[in-house]
Amino acid sequence: MARVVPAVIRALDILELFLDRPEMSAREVIERLDLPRTTVHELLVTLVERAYLVPVPGQPVRYRLGMPLFQLGSAFAGRLDLVREAQSVARDVAAACDEAVHVAVLDGADVVYLVKVDSTHPVRMVSGVGRRLPAHCTAVGKILLAGLDRASLNAVLAKGPLAAMTPESITDPERLRAHLEQVRAEGVAVDVGESDTAMRCVAAGIRDHSGAVVAAMSLSAPIIRWTPQAPSEWTALVRAGAATLSARMGYPTASR
Incomplete structure (x- = not known):
């Protein structure tokens, strides 16, 4: 049986935090998910690199959802x-x-x-x-x-x-x-x-x-x-x- 990849699960957990709030800081992510600071930092850097999260202008340690998520949601809704x-x-x-x-x-x-x-x-x-x-x-x-x-x-x-x-x-x-x-x-x-x-x-x-x-x-x-x-x-x-x-x-x- 194929195994679940923990890093992917954690990345998705981070994205789902934004379902009930428009912006979130790295510290808030750490507190909400109770994950190590280094792990959260690596995941946030990866999500920003792929533009699934974008830094809030003027507040580089705060994030909001990026355009690819809108595109995925629109593709789902369109079908x-x-x-x-x-x-x-x-x-x-x-x-x-x-x-x-x-x-x-x-x-x-x-x-x-x-x-x-x-x-x-x-x-x-x-x-x-x-x-x-x-x-x-x-x-x-x-x-x-x-x-x-x-x-x-x-x-x-x-x-x-x-x-x-x-x-x-x-x-x-x-x-x-x-x-x-x-x-x-x-x-x-x-x-x-x-x-x-x-x-x-x-x-x-x-x-x-x-x-x-x-x-x-x-x-x-x-x-x-x-x-x-x-x-x-x-x-x-x-x-x-x-x-x-x-x-x-x-x-x-x-x-x-």
């Missing part, structure tokens, strides 16, 4: 029909309610946001494309977890304890399993302050040509705009948006 189609559908859903619309996929025990269309309200959800959150704390994540078969769900839950983002987060595995059964039956999931106490969110699944749930679409807004009529209205909008996107992905919704 992903889901992203192109989701942007169009998400814009339509957002225009109908003037709230934030996201499309996300499952990656292990987390969700990763592929598409975001923001609202025009001054008070709105803080998020972004590429953001990663624990799946069990989000509406999109619960839809995606509910779409897994028993073995796949067990594998996800075996990855470790369910972390709490807020006091409302579900952290008990058995309670989560029961909740996912309800999500599966209803076809929608709601985040009632489980990822952010000031936000509410509703999500529905996106299916591909085989009927598998491959992504989820959500509609999110601050609790101040979660009016009595909002849950039913938003549920209808996100169901319709997810159905439209599913059809574009080849799912025969008209016959189901």
